[in-house]
Amino acid sequence: MTEVRAPRGTRDILGEEAFFWQYLEDVVRQNARLFGYEEIRTPVFEHTELFARGVGEGTDIVEKEMYTFTDKGGRSLTLRPEGTAPVVRAYLEHGFFAREPRVKWYYIGPMFRYERPQAGRMRQFHQFGFEALGFGEPSCDAEIVALSWAIYRDLGLRDLSLEINSIGCPLCKPQYIQKLQVYLSDHRERLCENCRRRLAENPLRVLDCKTGQCQDVFRESSFPSIQEFLCPECRRHEERLFRLLENLEIPFTVNPRLVRGLDYYTRTVFEVKVKSLGAQDAIGGGGRYDGLARVLGGPDVPGVGFAAGMERIILLLEKSGVSPRDTFRVYLAPQDEAGEERLLAFSRVLLLYGIPFHLDFASRGLKYHLKRAQKMGMRFVVIVGEEERERDAFSLKDMDSGEQVLLSSADLVERLRKERGTC
Numbered sequence: 001m002t003e004v005r006a007p008r009g010t011r012d013i014l015g016e017e018a019f020f021w022q023y024l025e026d027v028v029r030q031n032a033r034l035f036g037y038e039e040i041r042t043p044v045f046e047h048t049e050l051f052a053r054g055v056g057e058g059t060d061i062v063e064k065e066m067y068t069f070t071d072k073g074g075r076s077l078t079l080r081p082e083g084t085a086p087v088v089r090a091y092l093e094h095g096f097f098a099r100e101p102r103v104k105w106y107y108i109g110p111m112f113r114y115e116r117p118q119a120g121r122m123r124q125f126h127q128f129g130f131e132a133l134g135f136g137e138p139s140c141d142a143e144i145v146a147l148s149w150a151i152y153r154d155l156g157l158r159d160l161s162l163e164i165n166s167i168g169c170p171l172c173k174p175q176y177i178q179k180l181q182v183y184l185s186d187h188r189e190r191l192c193e194n195c196r197r198r199l200a201e202n203p204l205r206v207l208d209c210k211t212g213q214c215q216d217v218f219r220e221s222s223f224p225s226i227q228e229f230l231c232p233e234c235r236r237h238e239e240r241l242f243r244l245l246e247n248l249e250i251p252f253t254v255n256p257r258l259v260r261g262l263d264y265y266t267r268t269v270f271e272v273k274v275k276s277l278g279a280q281d282a283i284g285g286g287g288r289y290d291g292l293a294r295v296l297g298g299p300d301v302p303g304v305g306f307a308a309g310m311e312r313i314i315l316l317l318e319k320s321g322v323s324p325r326d327t328f329r330v331y332l333a334p335q336d337e338a339g340e341e342r343l344l345a346f347s348r349v350l351l352l353y354g355i356p357f358h359l360d361f362a363s364r365g366l367k368y369h370l371k372r373a374q375k376m377g378m379r380f381v382v383i384v385g386e387e388e389r390e391r392d393a394f395s396l397k398d399m400d401s402g403e404q405v406l407l408s409s410a411d412l413v414e415r416l417r418k419e420r421g422t423c
């Protein structure tokens with residue numbers, strides 16, 4: 001029988017890589033705590049309609065990439081392709097608008113899109129995201145950008161570029177769309193087939209297209225810039241955001257071609273890219289979506305958020321050469337059953353002092369334990385055999401120097417604490 005494998009576009013996370021994931025999640029949660037964002041966990045699947053409305057008919061995601069199925073009750077359900085629509089759905093469903101309209105939430109979890117898998121592009125991938133609902137102020141846009149920036153900075157990521165644009169509001173956006181439609185119609189022949197079709201429905205969506213031929217059209221110097229069409233309110237919003245980011249010393253460039261092609265996105269959009277990732281260079285993006293709650297059947301609730309692709313960040317962390325493993329761990333090597341008992345008791349003392357350990361068991365000889373400790377990168381091995389038991393002590397072997405000393409329990413703890421730098 002052939003071996004069953006993980007489905008295409010999915011993968012297991014294990015070994016050294018799992019440490020990178022924990023590290024990344026720790027940094028995300030730590031920053032969420034500092035900025036006062038609380039966790040929300042929404043279901044992995046939702047009614048298909050949520051994404052059809054909340055992501056938008058005519059988008060690549062809804063047209064081509066959703067994992068949609070009918071359940072045994074005949075309902076159409078979809079594995080979530082993104083996190084914002086579910087979060088806004090939860091906000092509306094739990095009546096936050098009436099009792100606590102301003103909330104700051106974050107999430108971490110898997111997303112699903114039927115895409116062509118390649119490095120940094122998966123069918124099951126993970127995002128962390130932040131959403132501030134009920135906040136219309138440009139300072140909240142600045143906070144969302146600052147929050148994402150703080151996470152990237154804490155992770156030690158370098159060579160990042162932050163691009164920002166404003167896509168206006170229902171007042172000024174339509175005039176730009178009109179201008180865009182005329183321009184793109186004049187260059188219709190140069191657009192990809194998909195975009196020629198989309199042009200009629202919503203030319204803004206065309207700007208989301210990543211194909212080389214369409215990107216060439218967008219790069220022309222005569223290409224209309226939305227920046228010239230912004231109404232006074234949108235301009236004020238944008239200028240204030242820019243000033244706040246300058247105060248926060250967050251470097252950015254304005255990219256007038258950056259859009260989120262959906263009707264309910266308003267004003268701020270931004271994207272973070274990194275040079276060293278090649279084709280899949282976007283590691284996060286966000287924006288303001290003041291029209292989304294209404295599209296989902298709720299009242300007008302302003303919102304701004306951000307989502308980052310975790311696989312791509314993990315690739316960067318792996319390249320950086322730092323090991324996320326706890327470098328100080330103690331290998332406990334009992335020589336017999338009685339040694340196991342003593343080391344098991346001793347491990348409780350280590351727990352008390354927060355010293356990580358790996359307890360192995362007595363069925364293998366000392367040679368095996370030392371080899372394994374070395375392979376695991378352990379600096380110290382604590383050995384308990386007959387001699388140690390008779391003298392009511394522990395042997396501590398320093399794998400770097402080869403030195404081995406006999407210590408009382410109290411001295412051993414003291415030494416390990418000192419070595420770890422926790423005294």
Ligand code: AMP
Pocket residue numbers: 082113115120121122123125126127282283284285307308309310311312
């Ligand atoms: P989006 O929700 O499309 O704005 O994506 C936000 C971020 O998620 C992107 O900047 C990517 O880093 C990441 N991302 C999107 N799609 C995928 C995918 N199929 N595989 C891995 N990461 C992805």
